[in-house]
Amino acid sequence: MEDKLSLFYILIFPGFIFLSLYGLLIEYVDRKLYARFQNRVGPRWYQPLADIIKLASKETIIPRQADNRMFRWIPVFALAAASTSVLYVPIWGTNSASSFDGDILVVMYLLTIPTLTFFLAGWYSKSIFATVGAIRALTQLFAYEVPLLMALLAPALLANTWSFTKMAEFYSHHPLYSVFNIIGFVVAIIAVQGKLERVPFDIPEAETELAGGPFVEYSGRLLAIFRMAIDVEMVVVASIIAAVYIPFFYNAVPVLGFLIYVIKTMFVVLILAAIRSIFARLRIEQMINFCWKYLAPLAILQIIINIIAKGVLK
Numbered sequence: 006m007e008d009k010l011s012l013f014y015i016l017i018f019p020g021f022i023f024l025s026l027y028g029l030l031i032e033y034v035d036r037k038l039y040a041r042f043q044n045r046v047g048p049r050w051y052q053p054l055a056d057i058i059k060l061a062s063k064e065t066i067i068p069r070q071a072d073n074r075m076f077r078w079i080p081v082f083a084l085a086a087a088s089t090s091v092l093y094v095p096i097w098g099t100n101s102a103s104s105f106d107g108d109i110l111v112v113m114y115l116l117t118i119p120t121l122t123f124f125l126a127g128w129y130s131k132s133i134f135a136t137v138g139a140i141r142a143l144t145q146l147f148a149y150e151v152p153l154l155m156a157l158l159a160p161a162l163l164a165n166t167w168s169f170t171k172m173a174e175f176y177s178h179h180p181l182y183s184v185f186n187i188i189g190f191v192v193a194i195i196a197v198q199g200k201l202e203r204v205p206f207d208i209p210e211a212e213t214e215l216a217g218g219p220f221v222e223y224s225g226r227l228l229a230i231f232r233m234a235i236d237v238e239m240v241v242v243a244s245i246i247a248a249v250y251i252p253f254f255y256n257a258v259p260v261l262g263f264l265i266y267v268i269k270t271m272f273v274v275l276i277l278a279a280i281r282s283i284f285a286r287l288r289i290e291q292m293i294n295f296c297w298k299y300l301a302p303l304a305i306l307q308i309i310i311n312i313i314a315k316g317v318l319k
Contacts, residue, residue: 014102019091028236029053031243034271035278042282053236057229065225070131079126080223080230086118087237094241095173095248098262104170109161112169112245113154119238120146120200123209126231127219138218141289142209145199148296149206153196155304156189160249163311169248176252183252185314189307190250192300194273197242198280199292201235205284206292243270243277 014020032053040047067076093108095101120142127139161167163182164175176183199206210218220231247269287295 014092019094019096019102021088024088024091024237024240025233028233028240029057031239031270031274032236035239035274035281038275038278039282042279057232060224060229060232061226063225065227066222068130068132068222071222072129075125075129077227079122079129080227080234083119083122083234084230084237086115086122087234087241090115091237091241091244094169094244096244096263096266097259099170099173099177101170104168106171107167108169109157109167109172112241113150113157116200116238116241117146117150119234122234123202123219126223127209127221130219130222132222134215134217134221135219138209138211138215138221141211142202142219144289145202145206145208145292148293149196149199149300152192152296152300152304153200155301155308156192156196157245157249159189159304159307159311160186162308163315165315169245173248173252176249180253182314182318183250185311186250186307188303188310190246192304192307193246193250194276194280195300196296197246198277199296200242201239201277203277204281205287207286208289208292211286239274240270243273246273 033050037047067073090112092102093112124139124143127135164172166172202209251269
């Protein structure tokens with residue numbers, strides 16, 4: 006019975022099937038909001054699914070100079086890592102499919118793998134545009150990853166746990182403590198925008214400069230898998246922010262709890278879409294300077310605030 010339940014978690018909910026469908030829905034909402042912010046109509050509800058089907062039906066072309074085996078398997082690793090990370094993030098109420106003390110670090114590690122695969126995808130494509138995009142993706146990783154990790158560790162310090170599930174349980178019983186994490190919330194939102202390589206941090210992809218960056222040589226099913234991996238990653242990071250920084254109404258019944266989860270993740274997507282529509286693309290050195298001069302100090306300030314709050318509230 007346990008094996009069947011584990012298989013259900015991995016393949017159906019909150020695993021691959023749920024992530025794929027909800028990822029497509031979130032992509033639609035994100036694109037629709039982005040369009041409305043720019044006074045455009047935007048896509049129809051089925052457009053993300055139609056895009057995936059269209060890509061899957063097209064021929065996959067592998068450049069002659071590319072490493073054939075690596076070129077084919079890299080997108081699969083990206084999707085697998087992003088899909089696995091959701092097993093440790095609360096989806097309904099304060100519960101996750103699996104949990105242990107220290108799963109925060111495991112989730113952050115798993116969410117780093119897609120970015121590394123973007124680098125490898127560009128590097129093994131042997132294309133100038135793809136290589137430049139790959140180097141930018143890896144360079145950008147060192148800019149946002151530290152502030153994002155510190156922004157998540159600060160609430161963990163206050164909750165005295167390294168588990169997303171236990172953190173959600175703590176803040177569900179002490180919702181007012183979330184006030185201490187406002188700075189961390191802002192840092193996490195901005196860092197996530199960089200992690201997802203969205204405007205103004207879409208520097209590695211930069212269609213107007215690099216024609217797609219690391220993915221310029223990808224097509225067909227392999228590009229569709231990368232697209233799915235990005236959608237899944239967006240679901241996971243939105244879920245993390247909702248669980249850590251918006252810990253309200255966790256004590257609702259499971260169905261209502263899941264609906265509240267959808268509302269909270271859509272709220273996060275709304276903020277990300279608004280940022281995307283307001284700002285123009287930064288240069289790579291501007292992005293790095295911004296993360297290390299502003300985001301990292303703010304994340305450190307959040308940690309200090311939570312350490313002091315933890316001592317005062319004991």
